Amino acid sequence: MSNKTARKNWEEEAEAMTIICNIQAMQSRLYGDNFSYDSFNGNSLAELRALQDRLIPDYNAAVKQR
Numbered sequence: 001m002s003n004k005t006a007r008k009n010w011e012e013e014a015e016a017m018t019i020i021c022n023i024q025a026m027q028s029r030l031y032g033d034n035f036s037y038d039s040f041n042g043n044s045l046a047e048l049r050a051l052q053d054r055l056i057p058d059y060n061a062a063v064k065q066r
Contacts, residue, residue, distance in 0.1 A: 004041060005041045005042075006041065006042055006044045006045075007045055012045050016043075016045055016048055019045075019048045019049060019052050020037055020040050022052055023035075023040070023048070023051055023055060024037070026052075026056070026058075026059040029059060029063070030055070030058055030059060
């Protein structure tokens with residue numbers, strides 16, 4: 001992982017790590033692949049939260065179809 005991220009402190013980075021893992025899991029389920037962890041380094045915590053929120057409805061619908 002690169003040391004350069006858009007997050008401001010360790011607390012934000014810890015939350016971002018969780019959100020990024022969530023995003024990657026949803027991407028894998030929805031698209032069969034996901035972006036690498038490092039590709040999210042330029043995203044702020046707010047951007048990561050927004051991306052996660054946009055993926056949740058599609059992920060939930062995909063899980064229900066199983």
